[in-house]
Amino acid sequence: MDKQAFRLALGRRNFVKMLMAGTATGVTGCIATPTDETKKIIIIGAGLAGLSAAYELEKAGHRVVVLEAQERAGGRVHTVRDPFDGDLYAELGAVRVADVHFHVLRYIEEFDLPIIEFGSGDPVYFLKGQRFMHTQDSPWPLELTEAEQEKGLGMWSDYIAAYFPDIGDPLAGNWPPSSALKYDDMTMAEYLASKGASDDFLRLYKTDNGTEVDSYAALAWMAAEVVDQDWGTTYAIVGGNDALPRAFANSLGGAIEYGAEAVRIDHDGLGVTVTFVQNGEEREVDGDYLVLAIPFPIVNEIDIVPPFADDKMEVIEELKMSPVTRVWVQTATKFWQAEGIGGLKVAKTDTGVETLWDVSSVQAGERGLLMAYMQDQNALNMAMHPEDMRGSVALNEMSAFFPDINNHAEATYQYAWQENPYARGAWAAMRPGMTAKLAPIVARPEGRVHFAGEHTSVWIGWMQGALDSGIRVADEINQDIATRSASAE
Ligand SMILES: Cc1cc2nc3c(=O)[nH]c(=O)nc-3n(C[C@H](O)[C@H](O)[C@H](O)COP(=O)(O)OP(=O)(O)OC[C@H]3O[C@@H](n4cnc5c(N)ncnc54)[C@H](O)[C@@H]3O)c2cc1C
Structure with missing residues (x-):
């Protein structure tokens, strides 16, 4: 799941402080x-x-x-290095260490592993066939409610955080409380719609959180929102997780x-x-x-x-695993930077390749490495192509919003988690x-x-x-x- 950008508005915290706070909570994890x-x-x-x-x-x-x-x-x-030039590598699975993930940070510290923060910046959007970058003053070219126009993804406070009291404390022994049960039978997309989210807000939300919003249970999603609500900064382990x-x-x-x-x-x-x-x-x-x-x-x-x-x-x-397919494109340069595009999620789209992450900002060298992160039906659709075709299929989709991508691309690599016999998917x-x-x-x-x-x-x-x-x-x-x-x- 991928819910970081919504939380940026909540302010950053020093990760050491979070680490101490986390270990002091007395939650499962003593x-x-x-x-x-x-x-x-x-x-x-x-x-x-x-x-x-x-x-x-x-x-x-x-x-x-x-x-x-x-x-x-x-x-x-699982970090894969061989197919890439220089020191580049792909994280097939876990990419991000959130500053609120105190167990991860504690072991990182215990094993003395260096970490590095992901770069920040603005993405390019490609929604409903329109390519645009969004600034504070420009309106979203989407059919949003007045409040959504004004706050964009900052509607997190209204649609999600405002309902935390209903969700209760997911780390408490008797969770969920009766006030949370009304969210048990709906998907996260249905939940957001029930709180007044417009169709285009859902479109925007999925570019930030993945298309699994359409199938993932609202109650489990909201529980994760509660426990990670103070997430600010995102790290990777230097050289590979x-x-x-x-x-x-x-x-x-x-x-x-x-x-x-x-x-x-x-x-x-x-x-x-x-x-x-x-x-x-x-x-x-x-x-x-x-x-x-x-x-x-x-x-x-x-x-x-x-x-x-x-x-x-x-x-x-009953409990199955979610499909996720990823395609990486190694590029000669980080060409998107020339356009002022930056951050971890550099392209947020409603196309079949969903969102492109720049995973090279925490890696050495001039080359770029973009990762198309596909969930649910998009993951299954991509995996219907033979493995050796998935790179070119993804490049073709990407050319809708990065028209020169084929000139920049040096190599591609792909991985579909639902095809891994020892995982069967990405997560529960x-x-x-x-x-x-x-x-x-x-x-x-x-x-x-x-x-x-x-x-x-x-x-x-x-x-x-x-x-x-x-x-x-x-x-x-x-x-x-x-x-x-x-x-x-
Ligand atoms: C695409 C993707 C993106 C992710 N992104 C992030 C992220 O950004 N940040 C983050 O913190 N987490 C992320 N995660 C989640 C994180 O990687 C997992 O939650 C975590 O690694 C799961 O660990 P686990 O020990 O529960 O399971 P696993 O890592 O699956 O370990 C299970 C082990 O059991 C072995 N096994 C399976 N069957 C048998 C058998 N019959 N006999 C013996 N051994 C067996 C497997 O080989 C495997 O080594 C992501 C995961 C995926 C797939």
Whole structure:
């Protein structure tokens, strides 16, 4: 999800201050308390959720074994360097570190990773066939209400923030409150329309937040708005965001089994056994606890013996992943700057390529790297083309608003997350009617099996959510050990 620009009006905060505020909140995310009893804990998935769980559990004195299906750690934090010239690289998944994402910033600090702020500037718009740049004094060439004309995307305060009291505190144990339930059965687009947003405002809003606005559940979206409402500045890790999972993986040493795909889980009141396939051979590992830190569509294909509770199995089957396709265009120069275009989102359009991000502002060198970020139906439409055609299809679309793009382009690269067998999409696809139902079930442990992953957190679709869930399961397991040990005395 992508909701940054709306918040810029809210003012910037020093990220160290936010970091301290975040760690002081006492929300899910207190660091796991060390325990005297050493246990063996199996973790399926070496994304940020599994890695942070393993890191905190190891710190608390336990032995961890992490099973990772791929040959690298990081999951949806994946930096690709090879296809590009010079020092350019593409983030296939996570690009931005928000200054309010205190878990991400804390680990960045703990691993001593340098960060860099994204550049600022104004985008070019291409809406309803019109190409324009918007300044404070010029009217939007759109059919907006009077207030929308005046405030543009600053209508965030009226359409979104004004309703935060209804949403309540998504980090509170009994969320959502009854005042929030009226937003559970609608999409974010329906919600905005219900608050008086015009069709053209929705068009503008989607250029800033992605077309998933049309399908994503309003209640889950609003929960994310509440927890990230003070977002001001956006960072990247210098040299690529994969430095974060690599730092976790290095600290875990030999605890990670790569190329190890979990296919069966046996569990009872005493422990767990996971069957996994590695180098074509089936192997088993036993443990006292299991952390399942993989997306639900993959859990749905694993044999679980005995099955979890009916409501959990239902949610595992129901919760799908959102499609996202991206196309990168390497350019000889950052040609858009000559026109005074800048910032992270340099072109905001209602075309099939949606929004173009300048991801090169945090990278070294003269070359440019534009990333077309397509969600939902646009993502699926682009992915209907064969992989080797997607670059030229995207360039063709871009030429509507960057007519010279073909002269600037040196190379293209593409990636469709829904085609990744170990992710199945970009993030949990919260749909209307799911938020209140999932809230008490999604992260609930099933005996000795605990659940992590961005989908089990309020910060769905963020590294912060993955880390928050990893810290939470470590805490849950330590508490369970302490409770069992106390009752045995
Ligand atoms: C397109 C896109 C844009 C994003 N943008 C941002 C952003 O700007 N900022 C931000 O903070 N976040 C962003 N995110 C979200 C962020 O990347 C994720 O929320 C986070 O990385 C998820 O971590 P995870 O550990 O929950 O899951 P994953 O990273 O998916 O980790 C799961 C791991 O489990 C492994 N696995 C799967 N099946 C098995 C199996 N059967 N056996 C063993 N291992 C298995 C996978 O290989 C993977 O390594 C974005 C994500 C995407 C895809």
